[in-house]
Amino acid sequence: MFKKRKSLLLGIFFTMAGLCLFSSLTLLIINQSLPKRSENPELLSENQMLLTQEANHLLSGVGNQVFPGWSVERIPWVFYNETAAFAVGIDTPLSEGWTMYPRTHQRGGEWQPVNASGNTVFRTWIEDPQKTPENFVVKIDDQIAASFQTQEFALIYFHDLMYTELPPVLREIFPYRIFFRDLMLAPEAYISSLAHEAFHVFQARQNPVMFENAELIANWEKQYPFENENLMKNWKNELKVLQQAGEVSTREEAILVAEQFLKVRNERRQSAQLSDALMDYERKREWLEGVAKYAELQIGKIAAQNEFLPLPDSTQKLGLKNYSSRAQFFKTQLSTMSKTNMDGEILFYYSGFGQGVLLDHLMPGWKDRVLQGDYLEELLVESIQP
Template sequence: MKKFFIILLMFVIVVISLLVFQNERMASRLKPPLDEPYLTDIEVSRVREIYRVQTTLGNQVWPGFGDLHIPVLLYNDRYYFIFTEGKPSLLWKPVSRNNDQEITYYRNLVKNPQAFAVKIGDQWAGSFGTLKKANKSYYLGIRSQLPPVLKNLFPYQLATLSDDFYVAAIIHEMFHAFQAEQFPGKFRKAGYVYNVINKYPYHDESIIQLWNKEGEMLARALESSDKKEIVACLSQFIKIREKRRQKLTPELIELEKRIEWLEGLAKYAEMKAYELAAGQGRGTGMINYKKGLPYWQQEIGRLKKLGEVSMGDDFRFYLSGMAQARLLDKLKLDWKKEVMKNDVFLEDIIINYLSKLN
């Protein structure tokens, strides 16, 4: 028995040593800048699939979303690459190295890359890193937050985005460009609220507990197929939210509403687009979409601890906004045009719906 445990211990040591070696080698390989001056054929193929999803399924995601040409702006550590119907300006150089000549794109030097909507000339583009860049940032970002021992053991494979999720992630940013292009005033005001986000009381225990209760109601409603139960959960959600809001200033209440509109709807769009694509099966480039929202189940589960989501971060508003939007779908309401009006937000439509039932 003692010999067995010695052999087992030696095996564990060897496995851990190999894992540490592999992870350190991968981290070293990711440190040099990604500065290729062109996209590979595979990367261009992914963009083709992104546009296929947006143009063929976009109007089912949101009225008009599939009709609008939205530039896609990708970036690595040195270059921007933009896919657009016309050359943005003289500063952008055409890239013709790829074999795929059906999609034209242009290159420029990176200035301040970000995953969001970015205005290029007079157009709003959905901006995101290349898949290599996104995976590099994700992996190195996680490693930087882990203790030394865990950092060396954290496998690269757990911090990589798959092709199908990558498509949905860029749809998210394209939806931001859609918001900016079609509803500029509301989009602009949503950006302003980030000026006060540092005032938000993320660490207030009473607020955390009430956020958790709100999230529990949203999660229970999403899990239910019974309309009466959904309505009852939403009624409780609103009552708890009103109680919690007594602890907030008007500017912080506005912050919640506007980020739920901005990021909650973009989260809704990415999930809805993926669901629709999964219903079709494989996309171009043999991208395989999986049914059942495989990448979002953990996020949906986090609704039950909504107050504890990413302390000091705004991600709880992504989830609470997304949940409200999906519940409005479940209630089969015609809500999407209404929520784009200047002073109307997701919770307003829910409150109005509940008031009509009473």
């Protein structure tokens, strides 16, 4: 009996070991196919133009259901890779390059018209890899544009970033394509990221003063005690409370979650002895990035719930049949906030997102108020007053 059991266990062990070895070799081979550079970095691909058209289609069709007035906003775009930046949907640029709005330093050179899938876009070369349009917004002449990496370059960039952070053996067999699918590889995921930056354009147009203040205060990141382990532990508890926003179905339940959140937030700040300036930093970054995160996730969720149909070319050439995966992604992002590794200001993306979900239950007009410059937590305090 013992020998039979031993043989069975050895058989299971060698079977599992074989499966692990096979999986590792498969992932190793798959990872070898990951691109090291953009295929034609001097051109904007047909795929990228289709993604842009679908993003415009989604914003025009669903944007108003996320934030009143968002659908009517015409969003210009600036995409970039390792070699060039491309301006799409922008009137002929008169000045060179772009301005890092709301900052004033200028980057890039002369814009040249080039053809992209039958459309005229403008291209300028990136001479310094440290001076790109970044993933935010830029200004060309008097036009504010959403800026983001091309989908192809985003995979290359984030793969390289993650590769250097992983242990030597794991980095070779890590399932990058699976990991990045819901973040950027699936067309609906990449389009959601574009919606995030497009919402920043909307914020900048609706309230330029608040937008400028909320972005320029990002310099306080160096002063914020992100390395304080006790503070980060308390932040996790705060996010754990906010996760409950996805489970409430009545105003009464939402009030209880909001009261608990505000209590835990106040205790965290007192425990860390945060200055008024650092608390202001939190609120402003939540206004800027947290609300944009809410818009990014909400637009996909609403598209899924409404069975919003992509453009025919998006279905035929991008393989985008619908936005159904975004509903589950919204739920997962909300329910796992406290378990996610929050690096620096990513905290404010999710704390702002969670507060927005709570306000949906508590204050129907909160979106107009936040665009006027009100802070999320102040609206929560007001919304639960008897």
